[in-house]
Amino acid sequence: MGRLSVDLCGIELDNPVIAASGTFGYGCEFAEIYDINCLGTFSFKGTTLEPRMGNPLPRIAEGRGGMLNSVGLQNPGVDAVIAEELPRLARFFRKPVMANVSGFSVEEYAQVCEKLEAQPQVGWLEVNISCPNVHGGGMSFGTDPESAAAVTRAVRAVTAKPVIVKLSPNVTDIVSIARACEDAGADGISLINTVMAMRIDLNTRQPVLANLTGGLSGPAVFPLALRMVWQVSDAVHIPVIGLGGISSAEDVIEMMLAGACAVEVGSANLVRPTACRDIIEALPAVMDRLGIDNLKSIIGGAKA
Amino acid sequence: MKQSIFTIIENRPLSPKASRMRLQGDVSAITGPGQFVDLALDGFFLRRPFSVCDADSNSFTILYERAGQGTEAMTALPVGSKLDVLTGLGNTFDRTEAGDHPLLIAGGSGASPLYWLARLLRAEGKNVTVILGFSSKEEVFYEEEFRALGCEVLVTTEDGSYGIPGFVTAAMDRPCSYFYVCGSKLMLREVCRRAETSGQLSMAQRLGCGFGVCMGCTCQTVSGGKRLCKDGPVLRKEEVLWDD
Numbered sequence: 001m002g003r004l005s006v007d008l009c010g011i012e013l014d015n016p017v018i019a020a021s022g023t024f025g026y027g028c029e030f031a032e033i034y035d036i037n038c039l040g041t042f043s044f045k046g047t048t049l050e051p052r053m054g055n056p057l058p059r060i061a062e063g064r065g066g067m068l069n070s071v072g073l074q075n076p077g078v079d080a081v082i083a084e085e086l087p088r089l090a091r092f093f094r095k096p097v098m099a100n101v102s103g104f105s106v107e108e109y110a111q112v113c114e115k116l117e118a119q120p121q122v123g124w125l126e127v128n129i130s131c132p133n134v135h136g137g138g139m140s141f142g143t144d145p146e147s148a149a150a151v152t153r154a155v156r157a158v159t160a161k162p163v164i165v166k167l168s169p170n171v172t173d174i175v176s177i178a179r180a181c182e183d184a185g186a187d188g189i190s191l192i193n194t195v196m197a198m199r200i201d202l203n204t205r206q207p208v209l210a211n212l213t214g215g216l217s218g219p220a221v222f223p224l225a226l227r228m229v230w231q232v233s234d235a236v237h238i239p240v241i242g243l244g245g246i247s248s249a250e251d252v253i254e255m256m257l258a259g260a261c262a263v264e265v266g267s268a269n270l271v272r273p274t275a276c277r278d279i280i281e282a283l284p285a286v287m288d289r290l291g292i293d294n295l296k297s298i299i300g301g302a303k304a
Numbered sequence: 305m306k307q308s309i310f311t312i313i314e315n316r317p318l319s320p321k322a323s324r325m326r327l328q329g330d331v332s333a334i335t336g337p338g339q340f341v342d343l344a345l346d347g348f349f350l351r352r353p354f355s356v357c358d359a360d361s362n363s364f365t366i367l368y369e370r371a372g373q374g375t376e377a378m379t380a381l382p383v384g385s386k387l388d389v390l391t392g393l394g395n396t397f398d399r400t401e402a403g404d405h406p407l408l409i410a411g412g413s414g415a416s417p418l419y420w421l422a423r424l425l426r427a428e429g430k431n432v433t434v435i436l437g438f439s440s441k442e443e444v445f446y447e448e449e450f451r452a453l454g455c456e457v458l459v460t461t462e463d464g465s466y467g468i469p470g471f472v473t474a475a476m477d478r479p480c481s482y483f484y485v486c487g488s489k490l491m492l493r494e495v496c497r498r499a500e501t502s503g504q505l506s507m508a509q510r511l512g513c514g515f516g517v518c519m520g521c522t523c524q525t526v527s528g529g530k531r532l533c534k535d536g537p538v539l540r541k542e543e544v545l546w547d548d
């Protein structure tokens with residue numbers, strides 16, 4: 001057990017750095033660049049029951065200190081992930097992986113999780129509740145405590161693996177949603193997903209994204225994410241994973257001081273392919289400089 | 305794909321809008337024309353992608369047009385400055401079907417990847433005709449460079465101030481065994497409609513990562529979804545679905 005190690009819902013991570021869903025594919029592109037076994041783990045691309053093509057192009061825009069995406073959950077579907085991606089992953093990744101699950105109905109979430117429950121490589125289920133509920137007028141499951149709880153309950157019923165519910169920041173009261181998920185049986189909470197945003201092209205005077213709006217991520221959202229991690233970790237008794245704009249070892253420590261027991265790194269991987277490895281390698285020296293002996297000891301440290 | 309630090313050894317204007325930059329460093333990941341590089345620029349979150357215009361054993365060239373704040377900032381970078389670059393991105397033009405008289409068609413900076421392609425086709429002994437399209441006479445660049453490779457070069461200008469008046473399609477009545485085109489999406493579509501032979505096009509789109517992980521660039525083709533940054537940017541005319 002090293003000074004970087006942390007516990008995530010009963011599974012020991014060598015370090016708190018998890019590559020975030022949607023920015024790491026199913027791992028293989030990064031495995032060509034560095035040995036991804038150095039990660040705490042990674043969360044694979046949001047997976048749905050059926051294959052999804054995603055939204056029309058352009059799907060990417062830039063903002064100061066960040067980016068917007070409207071990829072729209074493009075993925076090959078859970079059966080192809082189990083038949084192709086997981087066996088391939090087993091060839092180069094020895095750790096339990098986090099399975100990121102999306103759905104457009106409560107039943108879909110449960111069906112996807114049931115299939116992943118049978119996969120030994122999957123350590124945790126990370127349930128992304130930012131998706132629109134097709135039976136609820138298209139409102140995201142993550143914007144209302146009752147539907148967030150309904151998804152959590154349905155998933156909880158089909159799996160013995162730790163269930164981590166990933167929250168959307170696009171809500172008025174993140175604390176009530178986190179509490180509803182905890183009460184419905186979640187083992188952990190991760191936050192934040194992307195922040196709903198928009199850009200307009202001055203030359204064409206039209207929105208840049210074909211989908212009009214997209215999710216903002218990157219350093220621009222870090223202070224917002226940190227504030228929400230602070231609030232949620234105060235309100236629940238289950239582990240909280242902090243993410244949103246993390247791009248350095250210092251950011252990791254700040255997020256842990258706010259109450260995160262582990263962190264995820266997203267967009268930084270897209271612009272600096274070795275971002276996660278670089279952050280992990282930088283952690284010991286930054287901890288020395290700040291007089292931190294081991295990371296477990298600083299979780300929520302800013303609240304003392 | 306490789307991430308490494310390059311040194312700018314040339315950065316000079318070619319026209320009021322376009323510039324040429326040469327960068328020195330480890331080019332081992334760059335394998336052929338059609339591929340692109342992704343430059344990290346100070347103050348901008350996303351990298352900026354550019355087609356490789358030419359490469360030798362320790363440097364590569366890009367031709368870039370000022371299109372916004374990032375490319376504007378690039379024009380001010382002095383020789384000697386260092387840039388963090390991802391190299392070896394995307395696929396390459398396939399020359400096996402070029403035939404003996406390939407036609408290369410470029411809009412503005414679309415000339416960039418076609419220059420390296422033209423050089424290789426000439427080395428293979430092909431008769432190469434190049435159509436370079438610009439908005440006006442003052443925007444014209446690389447006409448002499450293509451001619452120096454031994455290509456037949458036709459220039460079109462939209463305002464008729466130089467060469468053949470009109471769009472590149474106005475010069476497409478040339479003998480042609482196969483075509484290669486790079487330019488705006490509108491131009492790619494018009495060229496593909498007009499062309500009687502098959503051909504390949506280089507399709508640009510706003511990218512997230514540039515190396516195939518974010519799904520930010522997936523376009524639908526007859527052969528399914530393709531990531532333009534990894535399975536492209538070069539596509540075959542026959543596989544493109546224009547109505548996406």
Ligand SMILES: Cc1cc2nc3c(=O)[nH]c(=O)nc-3n(C[C@H](O)[C@H](O)[C@H](O)COP(=O)(O)OP(=O)(O)OC[C@H]3O[C@@H](n4cnc5c(N)ncnc54)[C@H](O)[C@@H]3O)c2cc1C
Binds near residue numbers: 367
């Ligand atoms: C594979 C590929 C090859 C390219 N090759 C060349 C080349 O050889 N020469 C050249 O001049 N240009 C090329 N481009 C276009 C070039 O990348 C953009 O013009 C440039 O990124 C604009 O940056 P900006 O900051 O000036 O514009 P801004 O509009 O300020 O940029 C904002 C964001 O939008 C993106 N963006 C804006 N316009 C485009 C565009 N037309 N295509 C893709 N992304 C865009 C930027 O990368 C950035 O992420 C290529 C694009 C791609 C995808």
Ligand SMILES: Cc1cc2nc3c(=O)[nH]c(=O)nc-3n(C[C@H](O)[C@H](O)[C@H](O)COP(=O)(O)O)c2cc1C
Binds near residue numbers: 022045047192268519
């Ligand atoms: C291109 C892209 C795709 C994403 N796809 C998913 C996804 O499929 N599922 C999910 O839960 N989050 C997804 N996210 C959100 C990230 O996992 C993360 O929550 C968010 O980007 C904030 O972290 P960051 O600022 O470090 O990127 C995506 C983000 C990006 C940029």
Ligand code: FES
Binds near residue numbers: 531
């Ligand atoms: S830009 Fe990320 S997959 Fe193509």
